[in-house]
Amino acid sequence: MAFDGIVVANLVHELKEQLLGGRIAKIAQPEADELLLTIKTPAGQRRLYLSASASLPLVYLTETNKTSPMTAPNFCMLLRKHIANGRIVEICQPKLERIIRFTIEHLDELGDLCRKDLVVEIMGKHSNIIFCTEEGAIIDSIKHVSAQMSSVREVLPGRPYFIPDTMEKENPLSADFEVFSRAITAKPVPLAKAIYTSFTGVSPVTAEAVCAIAQVDSGLPASAFSEDVLRHVYNQFDIYFSGVREQKFSPAIYYEGKEPKEFSSLPLPQKGWERVEFDSISQVLETYYALKNTITRIRQKSTDLRHILQTALERNRKKYDLQMRQLKDTENRDKFKVYGELINTYGYNLEEGAKKLDALNYYNNEMVSIPLDSTKTAQENSQRYFEKYNKLKRTYEALSRLIQETREEITYLESIRTSLDIAMSEDDLGEIKEELISSGLMRRKYSKKKVKIKNTPLHFVSSDGYHMYVGKNNFQNDQLTFDFAVGNDWWFHAKQAPGSHVIVKTNGDELPDRTFEEAGRLAAYYSSMRGVEKVEIDYVEKKHVKKPKGGKPGFVVYYTNYSLVIDSDISGIQEIR
Numbered sequence: 374m375a376f377d378g379i380v381v382a383n384l385v386h387e388l389k390e391q392l393l394g395g396r397i398a399k400i401a402q403p404e405a406d407e408l409l410l411t412i413k414t415p416a417g418q419r420r421l422y423l424s425a426s427a428s429l430p431l432v433y434l435t436e437t438n439k440t441s442p443m444t445a446p447n448f449c450m451l452l453r454k455h456i457a458n459g460r461i462v463e464i465c466q467p468k469l470e471r472i473i474r475f476t477i478e479h480l481d482e483l484g485d486l487c488r489k490d491l492v493v494e495i496m497g498k499h500s501n502i503i504f505c506t507e508e509g510a511i512i513d514s515i516k517h518v519s520a521q522m523s524s525v526r527e528v529l530p531g532r533p534y535f536i537p538d539t540m541e542k543e544n545p546l547s548a549d550f551e552v553f554s555r556a557i558t559a560k561p562v563p564l565a566k567a568i569y570t571s572f573t574g575v576s577p578v579t580a581e582a583v584c585a586i587a588q589v590d591s592g593l594p595a596s597a598f599s600e601d602v603l604r605h606v607y608n609q610f611d612i613y614f615s616g617v618r619e620q621k622f623s624p625a626i627y628y629e630g631k632e633p634k635e636f637s638s639l640p641l642p643q644k645g646w647e648r649v650e651f652d653s654i655s656q657v658l659e660t661y662y663a664l665k666n667t668i669t670r671i672r673q674k675s676t677d678l679r680h681i682l683q684t685a686l687e688r689n690r691k692k693y694d695l696q697m698r699q700l701k702d703t704e705n706r707d708k709f710k711v712y713g714e715l716i717n718t719y720g721y722n723l724e725e726g727a728k729k730l731d732a733l734n735y736y737n738n739e740m741v742s743i744p745l746d747s748t749k750t751a752q753e754n755s756q757r758y759f760e761k762y763n764k765l766k767r768t769y770e771a772l773s774r775l776i777q778e779t780r781e782e783i784t785y786l787e788s789i790r791t792s793l794d795i796a797m798s799e800d801d802l803g804e805i806k807e808e809l810i811s812s813g814l815m816r817r818k819y820s821k822k823k824v825k826i827k828n829t830p831l832h833f834v835s836s837d838g839y840h841m842y843v844g845k846n847n848f849q850n851d852q853l854t855f856d857f858a859v860g861n862d863w864w865f866h867a868k869q870a871p872g873s874h875v876i877v878k879t880n881g882d883e884l885p886d887r888t889f890e891e892a893g894r895l896a897a898y899y900s901s902m903r904g905v906e907k908v909e910i911d912y913v914e915k916k917h918v919k920k921p922k923g924g925k926p927g928f929v930v931y932y933t934n935y936s937l938v939i940d941s942d943i944s945g946i947q948e949i950r
């Protein structure tokens with residue numbers, strides 16, 4: 374979700390509770406575009422993280438410290454000179470803008486009490502941290518913006534500070550129905566877009582949420598609705614933003630499986646996601662972006678492995694296509710065998726130099742015309758057709774084996790790719806890398822010994838209290854199925870799709886239906902079918918699952934099983950970390 378005006382309002386409310394009256398004890402600038410303020414309050418020490426990063430602007434309270442450079446940057450030194458030991462007397466948000474203004478009271482060089490403003494603008498690539506006098510003159514900023522860079526506003530020492538109003542948006546906290554109706558009907562765009570482009574601090578996600586709560590089609594323009602419907606949408610809009618006016622926030626992160634999808638300060642229609650509430654919006658922001666950064670980092674680190682896999686997959690798919698074309702060429706092999714037999718049967722009265730033989734095919738009682746080599750005898754022509762048949766038969770048998778091997782190789786490579794999609798840590802990637810090395814797809818660098826990785830399968834507990842384990846890669850799948858599980862434990866896997874083995878420990882009990890369903894959901898989620906509404910799952914007692922001789926990691930066979938069809942939603946299934 375965008376860091377919109379509602380989140381900023383929630384953050385300002387939290388910062389007021391935590392920081393008002395506190396004194397700024399330390400000012401650090403760990404990176405060129407971020408600050409870390411240590412503030413002493415009656416309740417204890419707090420750290421405030423401020424980032425004007427173009428890619429990820431953020432403001433939140435944190436307990437994590439960051440290493441600062443040996444020499445403080447000029448902006449940091451300026452802040453230390455003016456507001457070190459200053460007291461925070463006011464924190465506010467103009468309208469519902471993505472702006473937080475900190476008013477700090479301090480003593481100047483003459484010992485007189487005066488005030489300065491530290492303004493944090495959270496506006497994507499235009500984000501900035503600006504230090505101003507009480508009268509609104511810019512003293513300095515963490516980013517300088519000249520007239521050549523922006524025709525709207527210069528951010529330079531000595532220039533006046535103001536909030537550019539380029540969009541002429543309305544304030545959603547004070548808009549009545551007339552303002553709302555006029556703003557959204559004036560734009561020939563979908564209703565959700567009309568809402569977020571007409572009101573300050575409203576993100577596309579919030580606009581979609583309002584439309585969903587009002588149960589109207591967000592893709593239609595406002596002009597498509599009657600006045601009564603628009604009034605209903607406005608009422609839901611007003612009720613939604615009453616949470617901001619009354620400061621009734623409920624910060625939460627929405628998860629799809631283990632991946633955070635959205636965060637919000639007010640409830641969103643959940644779309645089947647699991648909603649996890651937090652005590653503060655700072656915890657939400659720090660957790661959400663830490664998880665997002667982890668996922669991004671893992672995906673970046675898996676790029677090389679994905680490239681190796683993709684190359685191998687493309688090579689094997691081309692090989693498979695070629696083998697299938699060659700196999701198609703052998704389809705006529707039985708015809709040549711019949712030709713040879715018919716020549717042996719009817720060729721005794723062939724004239725010398727005959728170019729064909731018309732004969733009754735006694736297999737289907739149809740006449741057939743058999744081409745002949747006029748320079749050869751009937752026996753030689755018969756032998757020639759038998760040789761063709763035998764050659765094509767050998768080719769067919771060899772290709773059938775090769776095609777099966779190639780198909781298994783493609784399935785195996787796709788299973789490794791699914792393991793990469795599941796990977797959430799560097800240990801997960803390490804195990805997958807070891808598997809690629811052991812399968813000959815990668816070489817071990819510097820001739821090191823095999824890396825010892827401490828990594829365990831995912832562990833869940835069903836609603837009925839049964840322990841469920843999910844392999845994160847083929848090595849773990851084998852270990853779970855053949856070393857960890859016992860005969861009466863249940864084994865689950867997505868049917869004909871690469872994915873994890875799921876083991877449910879029964880302890881000798883007969884499992885309830887709900888546990889079967891939850892294990893099926895895990896098997897669907899941790900497979901290439903994740904996100905599909907209906908996934909077919911095979912399940913069977915572990916004693917019926919066998920490892921074929923010479924089978925690749927994770928490859929098993931079973932000849933009797935049950936099946937269920939289920940979705941891949943695992944929200945609500947408790948994970949043991």
